[in-house]
Amino acid sequence: MKITGMIICLLATIQSLFAQVNINMFLAGRPPANLSEWANRREVLNFIMNGSQSDQLVVKIKTEIKTLDGTVIGSVNLNTAKSFTPLPGVSTILGSLDVMPLENMIFLGKYQAALAKTGKLPADNYMLCLQLVRLPDYVPASNLVCKNFYLAAYQLPILMMPANEQKLYSKIAQSAITFRWTPVVPNPTTTVAYRLQVFEVLENQQDVQALRSNQPLLDKNIVGATQFIWQPQLSMMPYENEIFDSTKTKIKDKKFIWIIQTLDNLGMPLNQSDGNGESRSEPRIFFVTDRESSIGK
Amino acid sequence: MNKIKIILTGFILLNTAAYAQTKKPDFSVSGTMGVTYEGYGLNRNPSGWMGYTPRRPWNQVRFNFMPNFQFDKNFSLPFNISMAALPTNFAGPYSGFIPGGPKQDFKQWITNPVNNIAVNPKYKWAELQLGTQYLKYSELSTGDIGIFGAGFDLRPKSYRIKFFTGVSQAGISYFSGPPTIAGAYKRRNWMFQLGKEKEGKYEISLNIAKGKDFVNSSAPPPITIKPQEAVIISLLSNVYFKKGWYVKMEGAQSVFTRDLTSPATLLIKSFDPFIKAHTSTVRDYAATAAIGKKGKNFDLGISSKYFGAGFQTAGYPYLQPDRFDYLLNTKWNTWKNKMNIVASLGQRVNNISNTTLKANQFIGNLNWFTQFNDQWSLNINYNNFGFQSASGLNPYGIKNVSNDFGFSPTYIWSNTKMSNMLSFSYNYSKYDERDVLTGLTTGNNTHTALFTYVPSYFTKDFSPDFSVMYFYNDVLLAKTTLFTMSSGLGMPVAKKKVQLRGQLQYNFVKSNTFKNDNNLIASISANWKINKQFSWNTFLSTNYFKYGNSILPNGANYLESACRTGFQYKFDTKKK
Numbered sequence: 038m039k040i041t042g043m044i045i046c047l048l049a050t051i052q053s054l055f056a057q058v059n060i061n062m063f064l065a066g067r068p069p070a071n072l073s074e075w076a077n078r079r080e081v082l083n084f085i086m087n088g089s090q091s092d093q094l095v096v097k098i099k100t101e102i103k104t105l106d107g108t109v110i111g112s113v114n115l116n117t118a119k120s121f122t123p124l125p126g127v128s129t130i131l132g133s134l135d136v137m138p139l140e141n142m143i144f145l146g147k148y149q150a151a152l153a154k155t156g157k158l159p160a161d162n163y164m165l166c167l168q169l170v171r172l173p174d175y176v177p178a179s180n181l182v183c184k185n186f187y188l189a190a191y192q193l194p195i196l197m198m199p200a201n202e203q204k205l206y207s208k209i210a211q212s213a214i215t216f217r218w219t220p221v222v223p224n225p226t227t228t229v230a231y232r233l234q235v236f237e238v239l240e241n242q243q244d245v246q247a248l249r250s251n252q253p254l255l256d257k258n259i260v261g262a263t264q265f266i267w268q269p270q271l272s273m274m275p276y277e278n279e280i281f282d283s284t285k286t287k288i289k290d291k292k293f294i295w296i297i298q299t300l301d302n303l304g305m306p307l308n309q310s311d312g313n314g315e316s317r318s319e320p321r322i323f324f325v326t327d328r329e330s331s332i333g334k
Numbered sequence: 335m336n337k338i339k340i341i342l343t344g345f346i347l348l349n350t351a352a353y354a355q356t357k358k359p360d361f362s363v364s365g366t367m368g369v370t371y372e373g374y375g376l377n378r379n380p381s382g383w384m385g386y387t388p389r390r391p392w393n394q395v396r397f398n399f400m401p402n403f404q405f406d407k408n409f410s411l412p413f414n415i416s417m418a419a420l421p422t423n424f425a426g427p428y429s430g431f432i433p434g435g436p437k438q439d440f441k442q443w444i445t446n447p448v449n450n451i452a453v454n455p456k457y458k459w460a461e462l463q464l465g466t467q468y469l470k471y472s473e474l475s476t477g478d479i480g481i482f483g484a485g486f487d488l489r490p491k492s493y494r495i496k497f498f499t500g501v502s503q504a505g506i507s508y509f510s511g512p513p514t515i516a517g518a519y520k521r522r523n524w525m526f527q528l529g530k531e532k533e534g535k536y537e538i539s540l541n542i543a544k545g546k547d548f549v550n551s552s553a554p555p556p557i558t559i560k561p562q563e564a565v566i567i568s569l570l571s572n573v574y575f576k577k578g579w580y581v582k583m584e585g586a587q588s589v590f591t592r593d594l595t596s597p598a599t600l601l602i603k604s605f606d607p608f609i610k611a612h613t614s615t616v617r618d619y620a621a622t623a624a625i626g627k628k629g630k631n632f633d634l635g636i637s638s639k640y641f642g643a644g645f646q647t648a649g650y651p652y653l654q655p656d657r658f659d660y661l662l663n664t665k666w667n668t669w670k671n672k673m674n675i676v677a678s679l680g681q682r683v684n685n686i687s688n689t690t691l692k693a694n695q696f697i698g699n700l701n702w703f704t705q706f707n708d709q710w711s712l713n714i715n716y717n718n719f720g721f722q723s724a725s726g727l728n729p730y731g732i733k734n735v736s737n738d739f740g741f742s743p744t745y746i747w748s749n750t751k752m753s754n755m756l757s758f759s760y761n762y763s764k765y766d767e768r769d770v771l772t773g774l775t776t777g778n779n780t781h782t783a784l785f786t787y788v789p790s791y792f793t794k795d796f797s798p799d800f801s802v803m804y805f806y807n808d809v810l811l812a813k814t815t816l817f818t819m820s821s822g823l824g825m826p827v828a829k830k831k832v833q834l835r836g837q838l839q840y841n842f843v844k845s846n847t848f849k850n851d852n853n854l855i856a857s858i859s860a861n862w863k864i865n866k867q868f869s870w871n872t873f874l875s876t877n878y879f880k881y882g883n884s885i886l887p888n889g890a891n892y893l894e895s896a897c898r899t900g901f902q903y904k905f906d907t908k909k910k
Contacts, residue, residue: 071592071614073592073596073612073613073614074593077593134597138597139597139599139601140597140598140599140613142601143601153602153616153617154616154617154618154643154644155642155644155656155687156592156614156615156644157643160685192684192685192723193654195654195682195684195695195721197719197721198717198719198738200699200717206759206784208786208801208820209759209782209803211820211839211855212803212805212816212818213782213805217736217765219693219695220721220732220734222684222685222693222723223724223728224728224732224770234424234425236425241400241416241450243478244478245447245478245479248425249426250421250422250423250426250428250447250448251422251448252389252390252391252432253389253425256389263767264778266780266807266814268841268843268853270841270855270877270894271855271877272855272856272857272875274822274835274837274859274873298425309558309559309560311592312646312652312653312655313651313652314556314558314559314562315425315516315558315559317652318652318654320652
């Protein structure tokens with residue numbers, strides 16, 4: 038009797054194996070930190086199902102995100118997940134929207150909290166595991182595929198020098214102005230370019246208005262460095278005449294706004310999914326004044 | 335739109351009723367109006383060499399018209415109109431609208447930040463805001479961008495009731511170019527403030543700001559930018575005590591959807607009725623606090639800011655979240671006001687939410703000015719910032735340290751005919767960057783020395799100045815020397831109706847062992863006060879730069895010229 042049962046089980050297993058769907062996955066090693074951004078980039082995640090020659094199965098994708106020690110930190114809710122019917126002998130390619138439907142994903146504890154606050158998981162190495170399961174009993178209907186990925190959001194540069202609202206002495210600034218900023222963190226795997234732009238804030242203009250509406254006096258891509266010495270080749274003389282008296286001079290400043298845009302090796306904004314979407318750091322203001330003694334006051 | 339009409343109609347009726355009761359209106363008009371032309375020229379040699387690109391529009395005309403119609407002491411009608419004939423947008427959502435590029439439609443033109451058309455009729459404590467407004471309700475809510483729309487600012491007694499709605503950017507379709515237009519979704523903003531304020535005593539307000547992009551407002555849509563939606567609610571409280579003490583606080587929560595095309599979800603809590611949750615919706619907090627004392631001769635304060643990683647506001651599109659920083663600053667005047675010390679010390683921590691790698695920054699600044707006597711003064715300054723972070727998968731972390739030290743003595747002497755000012759300034763700047771792959775630190779040292787001499791004649795009208803500057807920057811494989819001589823001269827002419835000022839500047843630039851580059855800059859300004867109201871200001875500048883052999887082709891050069899001339903008319907019917 039036992040032998041009969043074992044034979045039946047074996048046959049059922051063999052039948053099940055034959056009814057399986059072959060799956061494969063391509064996942065970028067360093068996908069965008071915002072999980073919702075995966076759906077916007079086809080190159081991030083591709084999932085291929087090769088339907089069985091014999092049976093037409095109705096399946097769901099069992100998606101799990103794990104830490105490298107195997108702890109499941111997020112998984113799809115199979116009850117509400119979308120079902121698929123791979124056509125026999127036909128390859129079906131699915132993207133992130135179907136494979137990792139965030140509206141159906143349940144994350145654990147601190148991961149859920151991080152996701153709700155930031156849209157990102159804490160920076161770390163993770164594993165994405167996918168497997169098809171049959172309806173209605175969720176029995177595996179495919180092999181299990183897992184891929185590792187590293188998740189870390191880019192922190193854009195912070196503009197450091199000239200400091201915000203710093204006054205530079207015109208006699209020096211007319212020859213050289215040094216710009217410094219912090220590097221993008223973490224260090225990207227490909228070369229990044231820091232696009233440095235300097236705009237003059239004209240009369241009757243607000244600071245950000247000048248940034249958004251004027252032609253930049255400097256527009257330069259800097260690669261592999263976080264400092265640039267600008268030789269402005271500008272007359273820093275105020276537009277309105279100034280009586281140069283050492284005791285009774287009303288200081289007239291020229292005002293500038295500068296900003297860094299971080300670009301990837303293709304010249305595209307490095308971090309498109311955060312903030313303004315242009316990978317532009319927070320701009321800073323500086324003045325060029327014709328009075329040295331006003332600096333720092 | 336109907337709301338705007340109701341607001342407008344109500345306000346006009348209110349003003350008409352009030353105005354009808356006035357017997358003899360005391361009408362006056364004051365303000366300024368003007369037109370300015372800007373011209374730019376660039377000649378590059380040899381022909382076809384494109385190593386230097388134009389940096390101003392070839393031609394531009396700007397208009398400004400800012401009259402204030404004062405009907406009586408209670409009712410005023412100020413206009414603020416400034417426009418440019420050509421769009422010159424190179425950054426932000428309008429980027430790509432440049433001379434020779436695609437034309438703007440009317441909505442894009444009127445919301446383009448290069449143009450500003452606004453009128454703010456005001457009756458007693460009620461102000462109607464129409465057109466483009468730059469409204470800053472608070473540091474965490476909104477904002478630093480212009481919004482074209484309508485709203486009001488009511489200040490009955492100590493109460494503050496404000497509302498504004500409008501469009502901060504029109505829908506702009508993607509265009510591959512050239513010139514490339516990145517495109518933008520139409521964004522509508524709403525903002526509301528309810529508060530109470532007594533100037534110099536306290537200020538408390540509740541601020542709500544919302545921005546929403548319209549998904550179908552650009553076709554084809556932008557490639558890299560997603561339609562967003564954000565709501566911010568903030569509570570601001572500033573209190574000013576006796577003897578200059580103050581406490582300022584603001585706390586805010588934002589609910590921000592990065593991508594309105596992402597699926598809706600029930601797993602994330604919506605913020606009804608303001609915003610519906612999508613899978614890209616995040617919710618986070620921000621807070622600012624400052625406490626300190628302001629005095630005549632002594633200021634001391636500590637301020638801190640916290641921005642959660644998911645905190646975003648539509649009113650400040652360039653805000654960088656995910657940071658906590660604090661700053662201790664002081665200002666001290668002593669020695670009978672002859673010594674002035676300004677110092678600040680602080681730290682900034684990025685990645686407080688642990689979604690990126692932690693980064694620490696140290697910031698320290700000091701400026702110390704001393705007037706020893708009538709002749710001698712000395713200014714000393716020191717600036718430092720350090721940045722340290724792990725660098726992901728690389729073997730070494732990021733470490734950048736910047737140190738700047740400078741001193742500047744000034745000597746003034748005079749006789750019966752003139753006074754003389756001689757100033758020397760030296761600055762040493764050191765910037766070290768660690769390579770994340772090799773761990774090696776690259777030093778970047780800069781020395782700057784400047785001599786300035788300014789004679790001032792008591793009996794003569796002209797005022798010259800002379801300066802010489804030496805600048806040397808040394809970094810691995812690159813050494814740059816700059817030597818600058820410049821001189822200026824200012825004088826009145828034509829019975830002192832025209833103020834002339836000219837400046838000549840020569841720069842000698844040498845990089846490594848290359849032959850030196852030469853640069854000559856000449857500029858002149860003439861300000862003609864035609865009468866008390868009318869003035870004509872002109873500024874001309876030319877810049878000639880000739881490379882040695884540091885670039886190809888050897889001897890390449892360019893001549894750049896800029897001209898700016900404009901008429902300004904100041905008017906005030908009361909003064910006539």
